[in-house]
Amino acid sequence: MLPSNKLLGLAILGLFISVKSAAAAAADADPCARIAGNKTASFQDAKACLDHFKYDKDIAQQTVDTIRKVTNELYVFNDVAASPPTVEGLAIPAVNISYGLDLILDEDWKSDREFQEAVALLLDKVQDAHLSYSPFCYRQFIFWQPIQLNALLRNKRLVANVAYVKNDVWPEAKESWVGCEVTEIDGLEAMDMIVNYAVNNNGESKDVNTCFNNIMNTKSYFHGWDDGADDLGYHRFLPAQEFHNYTMRCPKSGTLPVQDEYDEPFTVQVPWVAQVPPNFQTADSYWASFCKSAHQNDHQNITKRTIHYDLHELKTINEGEVFALNSGGVNIATNAVGNSRGPYIEFIQLTGHNEKVGVIDIQSFSIASQDRQAFTDEFIAGLENFEAKGVEKIILDLSSNGGGDACAGEFIINTFFNSTPDYASDIKYSPFLERVIEKAHKQENTKWIDYKSSGFEGSSWFTQTKEYTRGRSTVKFSQPVSLSCESWDDTVTTKKYHNTKWKSSDVLILSDGRCGSTCAIVASRLRLSHQVPAMGLGGIRGNRMQFASFPGGESDRLSSFLMDLEILGMVDDPDAPAPFPERADMGWTFREVYKPTSSFSGQETDLLEYSAINADCRIYFDDNNADDIKKLWADVAKVILAGQCPLVNDE
Incomplete structure (x- = not known):
């Protein structure tokens, strides 16, 4: 017979094993608990x-109802998107x-994530x-x-180059791979695969060159937004496959890549590695922290007169304070669902x-009001x-500038070239938006009072509509409007600067195409x-390639629009879009902008968003300048000093 102390020890051991087994079973039942607290996960x-x-x-139906209401009533390109023009x-x-x-x-999705994606x-x-839907539950x-x-130009050939490795998330990644050429990805010629991915998986722009630039990753040259949607090597959503096979060839020891002397090619199976967000322990706490909306049970009866939005949550979403992780020093702001916080601008001789x-390196036009x-x-x-x-x-570097405040862009143009008329723009009409704008003018509140049209008082610029063809439909629009910068001017007292030094030919726009929104209109x-080349x-x-992307005009986001409705006392309007039942946001273009024409006609082919405006000349990254922006600028300087980028007349 065993001594009592040994019996007690066995009992404790059995209890420990049973607890451990129960914990393992719980982890199996709760896959979020299995990885909670880890730095990375498979x-x-x-x-x-x-x-x-x-x-x-029910969540799916509520989500779709809101998106449908926004796109049908408020998205200015909804009709032309369904039947767009052919633009070379x-x-x-x-x-x-x-x-x-x-x-x-109509689909019976296996998970909420699949539906949301x-x-x-x-x-x-x-x-x-500008048009985006971001389910923050699945962006953590x-x-x-x-x-x-x-992508580097090497010996007159565009190659896929290993810029750097992330051995902090996958220790098998070797620093010696940096500078190696990737010749194949998943059995396909690497550059063909990358171009195909850019064309079919990136919604950044209607120009494939901008999409191509958007999915590549140059470590030392990135000011832009962290949309995380479809970068080739960085996602905020679940990738389509677990592994990729990279076939590489590396320069022989003692040689440089440009010498084209390589060791034998080899293939590496590379996994996608997940960086795990903090602040959750279980699936339930993950849902509570990142997914559950304060509005999940609201708006069951939209005619109810006691509806109010959770303004704290809307503000949190609107200001981009919804990500548990950033991408390691990169600004987490997004083009349509986030904000830049600077730095804004740098002057380098x-x-x-x-x-x-x-x-002049302008990194963002999203100027906070206190920074104007x-x-x-x-x-x-x-x-x-x-x-x-x-x-x-002057090299005006607008690469990876996601836009921002249109009045900041107006200030830049006027400072260089004196006051110039804004481009014609208009807003899609809907009876609901008419009520919003009329209420805004009565209360003299929200951004909807910042638009003006010559000869029209109050909100009549919106209510006295014009009709244009968009796609296969006849669509009502407001009168042509311009944006008032009075609120900007009220907060800024700046001495006048009259540029007599630099002509248009003395300035050169440099852009990787990721110059979007306000940046696109300025460019x-x-x-x-x-006539700045x-x-x-x-x-x-x-x-x-184009030098600008998504120049559609001006965008709004559901979070800010709902806050406007709360200010105007219109949350109970039967046509008001409901907040999403999960924590999410969407952005859309509400004001379309036309390129300059001799006579305004409102034709869709005159819209900046549906126009091709090509760059006048081109430069590529190479082995010398890809990781040193000052070397890149020095290469551009040689071009501008030699007068080798003259304005091209495409007419």
């Missing part, structure tokens, strides 16, 4: 957590959003980066490919033979400093109205 473990949440038809140089698929939503609702992908296919993990690629060239004065002061001081130091040529106005950066060799 693709399969992250997928199990994200797919743990079951498809709910642009890839514009036809997307009937309402029909697509019907098809999505299908909705996001549908809007992405319109290729208007960051998925990394340990091999990060850029180049050195050596290029000392007559200055760079500093922004304008800094811009004028920078120009004065350039002038004093004898700078004769287009500089190019079309002031534009240099495209990167893209697909042999394919003419």
